[in-house]
Amino acid sequence: MPSENLAITWRRIPERYRLVGTFCRNCQTSYFPARKLCPKCRRKGKIEQKQFSGRGKIYSFTEVTAGPSGFEKQTPYILAIVELEEGPKLTAQIVGARKVKIGDAVEAVFRKIIEDSEEGLIHYGYKFRLV
Amino acid sequence: MQSVGIVGYGVCVPKYRIKVQEIARVWGEEGDRISASLGIIEKSVPDIDEDAATLAVEAARNAIAFAKIKPDAIGAIYVGSESHPYAVKPTATIVAEAIGATPNLTAADLEFACKAGTAGIQICMGLVGANMVRYGLAIGADTSQGRPGDALEYTASAGAAAFVIGREKEEIVAEIEATCSFTTDTPDFWRRQHAEYPSHGGRFTGAPAYFRHIIGATQALFEKTGTRAADYDYFVFHQPNGKFPIEAAKKMGIDPQKVKPGLFTPIIGNTYSGASPIGLCGVLDIAKPGQRILLTSFGSGAGSDAFAIRVTDAIEKKRGEYCGRRLSDYLNDKEYIDYAIYVKHRRKLKM
CATH class of the missing domain: 3.40.47.10 (Thiolase/Chalcone synthase)
Known part of the structure; x- marks a missing residue:
């Protein structure tokens, strides 16, 4: 069974594949995921597309031992809030490490996130690894 | 034909390794003898969330960082593999989107067992040499499979290499x-x-x-x-x-x-x-x-x-300036797994 609507998956490809968010030229704030309107500047905001570098650090993390549907076979895995060097924070899996600590430097990698089913769509996107 | 060449190159090898000894142990074979007869000590194993597409993307990103080119200048992408994640739906479009080369380019998947990657290099040479595209990206990527217990199981592994093919003389390494x-x-x-x-x-x-x-x-x-x-x-x-x-x-x-x-x-x-x-x-x-x-x-x-x-x-200047992962980094960053974990990674268990 598909985990989400195909059109939503398709629309989020730039965000998931290469960390495309937005940036407000007026107040110099970066947004990820993308915002169409700058909540600080409202109508004065000048929103434009921005691709994030993928570099950041671990802001917080947890170890998942009982994964949700589709992630059961990956447990235990580390799920972290990563603070990107441009400012925004996002939630992502950490690969290739069993132990991490707050403040560890990480970089984005392109990985398989979930498969809808044996015959379904494969969803790709960002995860992070220690640098 | 005008001269063409490699402008950038990059690789990706998964972190996990399994030793020939460990595979031989499971099948009651002599590990030392097999290791010596094949000339292989160990092989790479992809993580559970890695496939030919993810390896191709990482190798392509390294190649583009080495080449120092804008991804949207790439006019053609060919991904050669015998383990494309989909039977129908190209790996090349996933790569194109992940590196930011879409939408003005041509892309296709190639299959020719172990030589599909070099077939891609030849196609890119033709397109670049004929001035049809500025840069071509040729990738060879696989997460190959060997039947449990078969001789192939000792060798079939995973990895990828990508090449940016161009024609500007000062860019060619x-x-x-x-x-x-x-x-x-x-x-x-x-x-x-x-x-x-x-x-x-x-x-x-x-x-x-x-x-x-x-x-x-x-x-x-x-x-x-x-x-x-x-x-x-x-x-x-x-x-x-x-x-x-x-x-x-x-x-x-x-x-x-x-x-x-x-x-x-x-x-x-x-x-x-x-x-x-x-x-x-x-x-x-x-x-x-x-x-x-x-x-x-x-x-x-x-x-x-x-x-x-x-x-x-x-080549010396570009090699010096490149700060991404090199082959030696991938070779050194390794973790050994046993056969049971290997079976899980390669989805050899039917549940």
Whole structure:
């Protein structure tokens, strides 16, 4: 069974594949995921597309031992809030490490996130690894 | 044709390794004997969330960072693999989107067992040389499978290599001076539609398949370019195991010492479409300006593509400036797993 609507998956490809968010030229704030309107500047905001570098650090993390549907076979895995060097924070899996600590430097990698089913769509996107 | 060459190159090898000894232990074989007869110590194993597409993306990103080009200047992407994640839906479009090259480009997947990556290089050479695209991106990527207990299981591994092909003289780090191929219908190895694992001809994969095509293409290239073995500093041959490339060199009177710097199968296994391309990347990491490299791939079914490559002065500056992951980083960043974890990673268990 598909985990989400195909059109939503398709629309989020730039965000998931290469960390495309937005940036407000007026107040110099970066947004990820993308915002169409700058909540600080409202109508004065000048929103434009921005691709994030993928570099950041671990802001917080947890170890998942009982994964949700589709992630059961990956447990235990580390799920972290990563603070990107441009400012925004996002939630992502950490690969290739069993132990991490707050403040560890990480970089984005392109990985398989979930498969809808044996015959379904494969969803790709960002995860992070220690640098 | 105008000169074309490699503007950037990059690789990706998964972090996990399994030793031949460990696989042999499960099947009651003598690990030492198999390790020695195949010339392989260990092989790479993809993580549970890695496939040919993710390896291709990482190798492509490294190649683009090395090349220092804008991804949207890439006009063609070809991904060669025998383990494309989808039977229908291209890996090349996933790569194109992940590197930011869409939408003004042509893209397609290629399949020719272990030589689909070099077939991509040839296509890109044609498109770039004919001024149809500014840059072409050719990738060989695989997460190959071997049937449990089969001889292939000791070698079938995962990895990828990507090359940005261009024509601007000052950008080229290795000029591809000539290429030629040797192709026949030889049934040495195949996998039918929907089949999980490949079948192969055992000993038949040697003389009539690997050696005939590797030697055929290499000698055709010598004739075409008027060169001989002594003119080249390095030889990179397809490496299904650690023995065949050395044996092929000996059969052609080539010093095996010229093959060893580009031979990585003993420590990462046979990465199929990534195999000889990764070997080339390893040589490009150490080659000096002016040195010549001969690369010959082999794909079962069967065919070989041979390339005469000359390293340019531009390589030292670009190598120095590149701060992404290199082959040596991937080789050193490893973690061993046992057969049980390997079975889980490769989804060999039916649940």
